[in-house]
Amino acid sequence: MDIKEIQNLIKFVAKSGASEVKLEMEDIKITIKTGTEKTETTIVQAAPYANVPPVAAAAPVAGNSVAEIVTAVKADDESKYLVVKSPIIGTFYRKPAPDKPNFVEVGTEVSVGDTVCVIEAMKLFNEIESEVSGKIVKILVDDSSPVEYDQPLFLVDPS
Structure with a gap:
């Protein structure tokens, strides 16, 4: 560490x-x-x-x-990066299923509306879509971790 x-x-x-x-x-x-x-x-x-x-x-x-x-x-x-935040409380997952690839990685280009992760809340898996366009520069949450409402999940470089 x-x-x-x-x-x-x-x-x-x-x-x-x-x-x-x-x-x-x-x-x-x-x-x-x-x-x-x-x-x-x-x-x-x-x-x-x-x-x-x-x-x-x-x-x-x-x-x-x-x-x-x-x-x-x-x-x-x-400060130069945009933030994708959690819209709900739940458990953060980077991929749709254990045997599937991650939605995004560092360096992935995302557009508005692209699915970046899923958050499980009360046994429902909610797809979280990006509200910004750009390149993922940092993933701020570990897979299978609990997240809070409005917690930053990803940093996105808009340039």
């Missing part, structure tokens, strides 16, 4: 309103705690990287939370 993925995770947790998120993988443990005044992130690396110092340990700096700082940096980098 690199620093950009960790920053995206912090940003997601801050927007979601969750008070605490713990993520444990083979070689890393991450705990993100949020409150009304601060966001605290603790990252601990396990045995394979025991001699390497932790990637990050962050606390609020000068009144700004880590999530706010990350958001400000990301906003500058991604």
Whole structure:
């Protein structure tokens, strides 16, 4: 897991309103705690990287939370892109069926009305169509992940 993925995770947790998120993988443990005044992130690396110092340990700096700082940096980098957002709450899927190919990949050209994913809500699979035209530059959600209403799903370069 690199620093950009960790920053995206912090940003997601801050927007979601969750008070605490713990993520444990083979070689890393991450705990993100949020409150009304601060966001605290603790990252601990396990045995394979025991001699390497932790990637990050962050606390609020000068009144700004880590999530706010990350958001400000990301906003500058991604301001030129259009966003395809989730119109409903549900589970995000990149393909229509497990044995089918993904609707879109990074680099895929999409037009208004093209299906970019499906979101399952209450056992119904809703095809999500692009509201913008351009090239997919980033997929912001992992396959089979829960999504919220108005959550960004894809970044699209309109040029």
